Amino acid sequence: MNDPALLILTSLSSGPKHGHALLLDIDSFAGVRLGPGTLYGAITRLEERGLIEPLATDDRRRPYRITATGTTTLADSLRSMRRIVEAGTTRLQAAT
Amino acid sequence: MRRLLYAYPRAWRERYGDELLALLEAEPLTWRERVDVLRSGLGERLRGSGRPPLRVLWAWSLFVVGGMGFQKTSEHWQVVVPAGDRAVPTVAFDVVQAAAVLGTVAVLAAVALALPAFLRDLRTGGWPALRRPLLTATAATAVAIGDLAAVALDHDLVAAVVFVAFALVSLFAWTHAAAVAARRLPPVRAHSHLALLVTGTMVTMTVAAAVWLASVSGHAPSFAGTAHVAVVATFMLAGLAVAASGAAGSLRRS
Numbered sequence: 001m002n003d004p005a006l007l008i009l010t011s012l013s014s015g016p017k018h019g020h021a022l023l024l025d026i027d028s029f030a031g032v033r034l035g036p037g038t039l040y041g042a043i044t045r046l047e048e049r050g051l052i053e054p055l056a057t058d059d060r061r062r063p064y065r066i067t068a069t070g071t072t073t074l075a076d077s078l079r080s081m082r083r084i085v086e087a088g089t090t091r092l093q094a095a096t
Numbered sequence: 097m098r099r100l101l102y103a104y105p106r107a108w109r110e111r112y113g114d115e116l117l118a119l120l121e122a123e124p125l126t127w128r129e130r131v132d133v134l135r136s137g138l139g140e141r142l143r144g145s146g147r148p149p150l151r152v153l154w155a156w157s158l159f160v161v162g163g164m165g166f167q168k169t170s171e172h173w174q175v176v177v178p179a180g181d182r183a184v185p186t187v188a189f190d191v192v193q194a195a196a197v198l199g200t201v202a203v204l205a206a207v208a209l210a211l212p213a214f215l216r217d218l219r220t221g222g223w224p225a226l227r228r229p230l231l232t233a234t235a236a237t238a239v240a241i242g243d244l245a246a247v248a249l250d251h252d253l254v255a256a257v258v259f260v261a262f263a264l265v266s267l268f269a270w271t272h273a274a275a276v277a278a279r280r281l282p283p284v285r286a287h288s289h290l291a292l293l294v295t296g297t298m299v300t301m302t303v304a305a306a307v308w309l310a311s312v313s314g315h316a317p318s319f320a321g322t323a324h325v326a327v328v329a330t331f332m333l334a335g336l337a338v339a340a341s342g343a344a345g346s347l348r349r350s
Binding site: 059 | 108
């Protein structure tokens with residue numbers, strides 16, 4: 001999974017958010033300011049894959065929530081990243 | 097702000113346009129964010145152009161521009177290469193031309209295959225959807241032809257530049273019209289195979305043009321001119337990139 005998708009799933013794992021709220025949340029926990037086009041490109045792809053879903057709203061700012069498949073995918077990705085972080089940290093420590 | 101959304105295909109705008117617009121209006125936009133929206137919109141157009149063969153059609157149009165540049169750049173190349181050293185550039189040049197002819201035949205064959213369904217669509221109410229792109233393309237072509245006449249009569253540089261501009265607009269307008277028309281028609285399986293063939297001719301032309309350029313430059317380093325080569329390479333490589341995405345889609349579906 002690419003970075004914007006992972007950041008969006010991570011943000012939505014704490015509850016539904018619309019586009020602007022996603023940008024602010026991702027900036028706050030990851031220090032990454034996604035471009036609006038990048039954000040909506042990732043939202044499009046995540047929705048196509050059934051990892052997130054839109055919620056009904058009267059507002060133009062439509063919120064999204066993570067699906068059960070999305071939660072599983074996020075958990076798998078984080079487990080995989082954790083293994084890489086642990087391996088990298090161990091090897092760095094051994095090298096220094 | 098709303099104009100930025102036109103970078104995206106209509107179907108995408110109908111689904112996400114209001115949301116993205118609300119986001120764009122939430123805070124002042126930087127230039128980097130504007131570029132990000134434009135880049136993403138064009139990316140959606142590539143993905144959303146639907147049928148891979150249509151992407152190859154767009155790629156072919158880009159490639160035609162590169163091909164015209166190559167044709168102009170390579171004029172009289174035999175003058176700068178000694179007769180004894182012309183074997184490699186001659187073969188490379190002939191390969192470019194043969195591949196161009198083959199690619200053109202494949203594109204025309206694809207058009208011919210779609211023609212009966214296109215005419216049926218026109219007869220059964222398709223005209224309103226096609227009117228605007230077809231009239232735009234016709235108008236651009238008419239202006240280009242009119243300007244060509246002015247160039248022929250006066251040899252005026254400004255008229256020549258205007259002609260090139262409208263020739264390009266005309267090319268892309270016809271491509272757009274063809275894509276709009278094709279999207280309304282049932283898929284034709286042979287189009288996927290023709291798309292692969294066209295992509296193959298584009299790869300062949302790119303390689304052969306590079307071989308030709310390298311061999312001619314060996315004798316006359318400044319013959320082609322850096323700016324000309326950059327323009328030709330840009331359009332050829334852009335065309336190849338778009339074609340690769342279309343060909344990959346065609347392979348998956350064929």
